[in-house]
Amino acid sequence: ANISEANHIMEILKLSAEASGQEINMNKSEVFFSRNISRPAQEDLSKIMEVRHVLGTGTYLGLPSMVGRSKKETFT
Numbered sequence: 001a002n003i004s005e006a007n008h009i010m011e012i013l014k015l016s017a018e019a020s021g022q023e024i025n026m027n028k029s030e031v032f033f034s035r036n037i038s039r040p041a042q043e044d045l046s047k048i049m050e051v052r053h054v055l056g057t058g059t060y061l062g063l064p065s066m067v068g069r070s071k072k073e074t075f076t
Contacts, residue, residue, distance in 0.1 A: 006048045030054045 017024050029051040033042045046053035 006045045
């Protein structure tokens, strides 16, 4: 990931919002990065995208946003 890719993602999100008529609330949005991206790059990209950088998994509608191999354990 680099700055131009982050800017491209933001352009796509903007076009999608314009086409659908639905705004994306960036204050409620979060980004989670792979371990393969350096910490400084993660911070830079989250600033460019203006979204909160999270270190772990969050929830969406009360459910975990990421499910690992043990689905039974996750949803218990």
